Structures are given as C-alpha cells and as structure tokens.
Amino acid sequence: MTGESLTGIEIRRLSAAEAAAFAELTFPTYRRLLALEPTVRHPEQGDPRRIEAIAIGALRAGRPVGLALGERALAAGEPAEALSLFVVAGERGRGLGGALLGALEDELAALGAPEIRATWTAGKPATAYLERILARRGWSAPVARTVSARFRPEDMLTLPLFSPRHLAALDPGFEIFPWSELPLDELAALRAGNEARPWISEGLEPWSYGGGAGYDPATSVGARLGGRLVGWVLTERIDGRLLRWTVSFLDKRHSRRGRIVPLYKASLERAVAAGYELCLFVTPVRFPNMVRFIERWISRRATFVGETRGAGKPLEVALKPIPDRV
Ligand SMILES: CC(C)(COP(=O)(O)OP(=O)(O)OC[C@H]1O[C@@H](n2cnc3c(N)ncnc32)[C@H](O)[C@@H]1OP(=O)(O)O)[C@@H](O)C(=O)NCCC(=O)NCCS
CATH class of the missing domain: 3.40.630.30 (Gcn5-related N-acetyltransferase (GNAT))
Known part of the structure; x- marks a missing residue:
C-alpha cells in the first residue's frame, strides 16, 4: 500500500554511531537514550528497571527523515514501550510514520517483547495522525490516563x-x-x-x-x-x-x-x-x-x-x- 510512495526511503534499526544524527527527531528528554546502551529508564523517579533503547531510523539519500524510538525491558516478559515517533514535515502523510512504528514492533517482537505500549499527550496537532496509525496497526483503543x-x-x-x-x-x-x-x-x-x-x-x-x-x-x-x-x-x-x-x-x-x-x-x-x-x-x-x-x-x-x-x-x-x- 505504502511501498511505492516510500520509494527512495530506507528504514532500518540504527547503530549507536548512526543514532546520534537523529537527536532532533525525538524529545529532548529521550536524547540520552540514543546512546543505545542498557540504562535505567527513570533514574530521577527512582525507577530502577533496566531497559535498552531501540531506534528505527528512516533515511532518504542517507539523511535522517524519520525516527521511531522504543525501549525493551531487560527483564524477560515485561512489556516494551514506544517512546516517540517523528517524521520530518516534508515526508508526512505518505505512510512513513506507520512503517516506522511497524518496524519497531517487528524488532521488539524479534527480541522477545510480549507486548508494546505507548503513552502520548492528546490535544496536539499530530494526535489524530498518531491515533490513526495506532488504529490501523491494530493497537487497543486509546484510554485516558492523566490530565495535565x-x-x-x-x-x-x-x-x-x-x-x-x-x-x-x-x-x-x-x-x-x-x-x-x-x-x-x-x-x-x-x-x-x-x-x-x-x-x-x-x-x-x-x-x-x-x-x-x-x-x-x-x-x-x-x-x-x-x-x-x-x-x-x-x-x-x-x-x-x-x-x-x-x-x-x-x-x-x-x-x-x-x-x-x-x-x-x-x-x-x-x-x-x-x-x-x-x-x-x-x-x-x-x-x-x-x-x-x-x-x-x-x-x-x-x-x-x-x-x-x-x-x-x-x-x-x-x-x-x-x-x-x-
Ligand atoms: C505523527 C507522525 C509521526 C505521522 O507521520 P506520517 O508519516 O505522516 O504518518 P502516516 O503517513 O503513516 O500516517 C498518518 C495518518 O494521518 C493521516 N493524516 C491526515 N492528515 C495528515 C497530515 N496533514 N499529515 C500527516 N498525516 C495526515 C494520514 O492520512 C494517515 O492516515 P491513513 O493511513 O489513514 O491515510 C508525524 O505527523 C509527526 O512526526 N508529527 C510530529 C511529531 C509527533 O507529534 N509525534 C507523535 C507523538 S510522539
């Protein structure tokens, strides 16, 4: 469906050396995760669980155009998280966001994660697009968690x-x-x-x-x-x-x-x-x-x-x- 429109784009799991160039494509708080080393998810919140970040990048002619950032728990059987999904403005609306999330799901499944979860803030311009992608990919219906x-x-x-x-x-x-x-x-x-x-x-x-x-x-x-x-x-x-x-x-x-x-x-x-x-x-x-x-x-x-x-x-x-x- 999207294969044709994504011609010229390469989607793949990034190495730590490559991931640094994608820092602008995720939230500032997650940038340290792009070192892609085992780490603690929320040291400031006293959450001691150890995780490994997984970065799926999209490149056009070698230039970063999209990033799906996720993490898997290092303890077996724990759910994985999708942390952020970003596509540069000129490439949106052609299936790249969905393809990046799909590649992240596949990678996490191959690593043995039993489930993937995500939390996001509604009320932003891209909320509807993100929820559309999740629905298409068979995620559960969004449930309100917090008001901020x-x-x-x-x-x-x-x-x-x-x-x-x-x-x-x-x-x-x-x-x-x-x-x-x-x-x-x-x-x-x-x-x-x-x-x-x-x-x-x-x-x-x-x-x-x-x-x-x-x-x-x-x-x-x-x-x-x-x-x-x-x-x-x-x-x-x-x-x-x-x-x-x-x-x-x-x-x-x-x-x-x-x-x-x-x-x-x-x-x-x-x-x-x-x-x-x-x-x-x-x-x-x-x-x-x-x-x-x-x-x-x-x-x-x-x-x-x-x-x-x-x-x-x-x-x-x-x-x-x-x-x-x-
Ligand atoms: C959310 C985001 C990743 C989507 O990327 P994308 O490549 O446009 O995603 P897709 O093309 O796979 O799917 C977007 C869906 O929204 C729809 N859509 C409607 N208007 C759109 C628009 N102006 N731009 C993009 N998508 C639009 C698309 O048609 C598509 O639905 P469909 O599959 O039913 O056609 C991208 O908009 C983005 O990076 N936004 C800013 C960052 C952000 O808010 N990320 C989410 C929270 S971490």
Missing part, C-alpha cells in the same frame, strides 16, 4: 482562588513547612499509621514515588494541623525552568471545598522565588476531583491543557525452533 496542564506560576497566583479573602476562608490554620524539613521519624510514623489503618489515597502516598527522594526541596511543602501531618504538595524539578507537581493530597476530613489551596499557594510562591518559568500539573483521571480542579481553575491560567492517553498491542513472539527431545 502547563502554566506560569506567577500567572496562576493571580487566580481569585488565591486572593487573601478566599484563602482566609479556606485555611483552617495549617502549619505549612518545607517537605525537606520533615523529620524521617514523622514520615515513618505516617507510613506505619497508614499501613495499620489506610487513609491516604493509593498513589498519593509521599513514599509511593521514588521513595520520596526525587522531590524538589525548594517547592515541595507539607501541612500539619494541630501538630498532625495531614497533607502535602510534592513537586519534581524537571530542569531549571520546568517544575512538575506530581503528588498532592490532603486528609479527606479536611479536604472539602478546596482546603488544599493554601498548600498550592505556598508551593507556587516558592516556584516563583526559585525561578521556575513553567509548571506542569499532572493528575491521573482516576482522581475526578483533581480533574475538576484543573477544568474549573487551572485551565483559566494554563497555556496548555490536555490528557495523556495510552494504548498497547500484543506482539507475536518470534517462534524459536523446538529442539528435539532426547
């Missing part, structure tokens, strides 16, 4: 939500403190208490993410009420400009009607003071209150609001010849 919003912290602070009048009505007298100053025994007691009688929403525990090691000390805050630790807004430094709000939680007994807002304000003010230009607020869709908070408030000052979606596809495991039994 991007904004400048000083813009967000101008929301009426953060006005002194509003805050005075919301703040029950929190003692807000830098998370980095939380005594370890207080964190241990929180964890033990939650194990005995769970009250923290799953996935929002401060230790659920990187053991708490990856939080940005300048902008992560906790709150006590009557001496008891009741909430936290924990952030991650992506780089000197970009900050991600990763986990925020307030004890349900205190969290009605926006009670967490004073914690957000404290974190935002610290983000401005620390020189962050952009914040990324991300919440899994299984927290509908947070999604509503983005829709109702954050979207008013955000420069981008979109959901991440995920999909996957089982791979045909390459059949190995069965040795004769003795």
